[in-house]
Amino acid sequence: MMAKKKKAYRLKHYLREELLPTTFCQGCGCGTVLNTYAQAIEELQINPKDIVSVTGIGCSSWIPSPYFKADTLHTTHGRAIAFATGVKIMKPEANVVVIAGDGDLAGIGGNHLIHAARRNVGLAVFLINNMIYGMTGGQVSPMTPLGDKTTTTPYGNPEYPFNIAEFVAAAGANYVARWTTYHVFPLMESIQKAMTKDGFSFVEILTQCPVSYGRRVGMRTGEEFLKYFKENTINSLKAKDMTPEEIGDKIIVGKIVERNRKEFTTILREMNEERRK
Amino acid sequence: MRHKYDEKKIRRVIGEKVQFVQGDASAVYGALLAGCSFFAGYPITPASETAELMSKLLPKAGGVYIQMEDEIASMGAIIGASWAGAKTMTTTSGPGFSLMQENIGYACMTETPCVVIDVQRSGPSTGQPTEGSQGDMMQARWGTHGDHEIIALSPNSVQETLDLTIEAFNLSEKYRTPVILLTDGEIGHLREKCVMPEKGEFEIIDRKGPTVGRDKYVPFQADESLVPSMARFGDGYHVYVTGLTHVEKGYPSTSSAEDHDRLVRRLVDKIEKNRKSITMVEKDYQKGSKIAILAYGASARPSAAAVRKLRRKRKKVDFLRLITIWPFPNEEVRELADRVDRIYVPEMNLGQLVHPIREAAEGRAKIIQVPRIGGPLHTPKEIMDAMRKKA
Ligand SMILES: Cc1ncc(C[n+]2csc(CCOP(=O)(O)OP(=O)(O)O)c2C)c(N)n1
Numbered sequence: 001m002m003a004k005k006k007k008a009y010r011l012k013h014y015l016r017e018e019l020l021p022t023t024f025c026q027g028c029g030c031g032t033v034l035n036t037y038a039q040a041i042e043e044l045q046i047n048p049k050d051i052v053s054v055t056g057i058g059c060s061s062w063i064p065s066p067y068f069k070a071d072t073l074h075t076t077h078g079r080a081i082a083f084a085t086g087v088k089i090m091k092p093e094a095n096v097v098v099i100a101g102d103g104d105l106a107g108i109g110g111n112h113l114i115h116a117a118r119r120n121v122g123l124a125v126f127l128i129n130n131m132i133y134g135m136t137g138g139q140v141s142p143m144t145p146l147g148d149k150t151t152t153t154p155y156g157n158p159e160y161p162f163n164i165a166e167f168v169a170a171a172g173a174n175y176v177a178r179w180t181t182y183h184v185f186p187l188m189e190s191i192q193k194a195m196t197k198d199g200f201s202f203v204e205i206l207t208q209c210p211v212s213y214g215r216r217v218g219m220r221t222g223e224e225f226l227k228y229f230k231e232n233t234i235n236s237l238k239a240k241d242m243t244p245e246e247i248g249d250k251i252i253v254g255k256i257v258e259r260n261r262k263e264f265t266t267i268l269r270e271m272n273e274e275r276r277k
Numbered sequence: 278m279r280h281k282y283d284e285k286k287i288r289r290v291i292g293e294k295v296q297f298v299q300g301d302a303s304a305v306y307g308a309l310l311a312g313c314s315f316f317a318g319y320p321i322t323p324a325s326e327t328a329e330l331m332s333k334l335l336p337k338a339g340g341v342y343i344q345m346e347d348e349i350a351s352m353g354a355i356i357g358a359s360w361a362g363a364k365t366m367t368t369t370s371g372p373g374f375s376l377m378q379e380n381i382g383y384a385c386m387t388e389t390p391c392v393v394i395d396v397q398r399s400g401p402s403t404g405q406p407t408e409g410s411q412g413d414m415m416q417a418r419w420g421t422h423g424d425h426e427i428i429a430l431s432p433n434s435v436q437e438t439l440d441l442t443i444e445a446f447n448l449s450e451k452y453r454t455p456v457i458l459l460t461d462g463e464i465g466h467l468r469e470k471c472v473m474p475e476k477g478e479f480e481i482i483d484r485k486g487p488t489v490g491r492d493k494y495v496p497f498q499a500d501e502s503l504v505p506s507m508a509r510f511g512d513g514y515h516v517y518v519t520g521l522t523h524v525e526k527g528y529p530s531t532s533s534a535e536d537h538d539r540l541v542r543r544l545v546d547k548i549e550k551n552r553k554s555i556t557m558v559e560k561d562y563q564k565g566s567k568i569a570i571l572a573y574g575a576s577a578r579p580s581a582a583a584v585r586k587l588r589r590k591r592k593k594v595d596f597l598r599l600i601t602i603w604p605f606p607n608e609e610v611r612e613l614a615d616r617v618d619r620i621y622v623p624e625m626n627l628g629q630l631v632h633p634i635r636e637a638a639e640g641r642a643k644i645i646q647v648p649r650i651g652g653p654l655h656t657p658k659e660i661m662d663a664m665r666k667k668a
Pocket of ligand 1: 057058059061103104128134136141
């Protein structure tokens with residue numbers, strides 16, 4: 001009998017192969033995001049040479065850092081956007097991409113997130129929302145739902161979570177969307193939109209962390225999360241015509257905002273050129 | 278965006294060759310002459326003037342200025358811009374310097390050239406915003422966590438602020454490390470004559486770039502200089518930069534004692550082994566002196582005046598001024614300790630550099646603190662009185 005030849009992963013050349021396999025836990029959504037991201041880049045035909053990945057600290061930051069083969073700045077916890085702003089100003093032609101967790105971008109780094117959205121810096125920011133501090137072992141995050149038990153909310157989370165996508169939209173981003181790891185194809189299109197749109201783009205990607213979060217809230221596998229995402233989301237286009245009561249606890253996915261404010265480094269460059277005349 | 282060093286343009290932007298300006302302004306001139314093309318900052322007394330002047334001049338000189346949302350972000354932005362190929366700087370004072378510490382450590386670990394000017398003010402906390410101090414000497418050394426070596430310089434005049442700002446850029450490029458310039462509210466706000474150095478009167482050092490092809494390049498592999506060459510983002514080297522302990526390829530290695538030891542020792546050694554060439558001091562010794570004053574920065578001014586007064590009274594006294602603060606000029610201090618019996622150390626704090634001074638002296642001379650806090654400089658008389666009392 002002939003041994004069945006294992007098919008090589010088609011997008012492997014986008015990855016730092018010598019670092020594979022990834023350190024992600026079984027059932028983790030980070031691999032789905034990495035795959036979707038690589039697919040998006042391939043379809044867009046972006047040369048990785050023109051990408052700078054900037055990440056924070058956390059499992060989610062490991063999606064491109066170190067796995068995606070491009071110039072990569074794995075920064076300090078919460079500060080990726082600040083570093084990325086420096087990169088983007090000096091390399092406005094680059095695709096500067098920030099990928100980090102909900103704790104990183106919405107917690108410790110929340111201030112940088114708001115200000116980068118306000119400035120409308122031309123970054124593509126992907127917030128991987130697993131609703132928990134995954135890397136440190138399951139502590140409550142600013143995105144953990146009210147009432148959930150975590151390692152630091154043993155009696156339930158007394159805090160409300162952020163609606164981070166709406167918040168970034170209000171701060172002035174040019175493009176904001178929310179998707180989940182269940183919605184891989186629309187997610188891929190949304191990643192592409194974020195990477196090609198001028199100005200600050202932001203996609204909140206809800207994802208599963210069965211190990212540090214799921215098992216404490218009764219969802220022990222990745223599949224259970226995907227099913228949850230499937231059954232508990234409403235597209236923003238549909239939600240537009242629904243009352244808050246009808247929407248209830250459902251998560252709104254899809255485009256949250258799209259506008260065309262001029263990008264920050266472009267304004268900056270034009271002003272500076274004026275001074276140099 | 279490639280920044281081209283255009284000396285003619287920079288000189289035009291700076292203006293007159295001889296100016297009567299504040300230390301905060303001469304720092305900006307020094308940065309421009311050194312080729313700074315990116316500045317990120319956040320306003321704080323007594324450093325705000327540096328940001329204001331930078332915002333005005335840097336765009337004209339071909340660079341970019343940005344005010345960030347806080348000092349953590351300023352430090353992050355200059356590191357990011359440095360990897361994009363720019364010579365970068367931020368300026369701050371005590372409270373902001375405290376916020377920068379985590380990212381300063383990141384710059385040490387990732388070997389990112391950048392310059393931080395700390396115009397020191399009276400602390401702790403918000404303290405006395407408009408009063409100068411030398412309260413961050415130890416923060417500059419140990420403010421960020423973990424084993425590391427750092428370069429810090431301290432000027433005592435407006436002119437020297439300019440000269441040392443250029444030097445700070447050169448050292449940061451040469452050793453791929455953050456360099457701290459420790460000025461203070463006194464020097465920063467002092468107005469003095471400042472002469473722009475001519476071409477040939479100062480050096481401009483640029484970081485080494487890769488000398489091998491993309492597939493041969495190993496980003497954190499160093500030759501005997503112990504300083505690796507630095508590939509710029511966007512040039513196709515796919516550099517991986519992390520604050521985690523990493524191997525020469527840049528990849529994380531978080532549980533190997535050998536990898537950590539090798540990396541951190543190299544980071545320390547690349548500065549430590551060049552201590553001699555990094556060290557700058559001003560010596561003014563007299564044969565037969567039994568006492569000395571050892572000072573730095575603003576407090577070196579009344580110290581020098583005290584030395585002059587004492588000598589006018591025919592008292593023999595040695596004077597040593599530290600210009601390089603870190604790595605600490607151990608040998609120079611030990612040499613002084615061998616010459617005299619007592620060394621007086623006037624500092625605008627309750628005792629910071631007196632500790633490494635004592636350590637370097639190894640008991641060869643008695644080290645006597647002359648501390649002063651709360652703003653105004655020591656008076657020469659105050660220093661002389663202290664010397665009389667302990668005599
Ligand atoms: C300044 C600082 N504080 C705390 C930590 C510890 N830390 C590492 S990862 C992390 C949280 C990560 O959570 P999140 O950003 O949501 O990412 P995830 O691991 O869930 O993907 C924390 C608190 C740190 N590295 N630095």
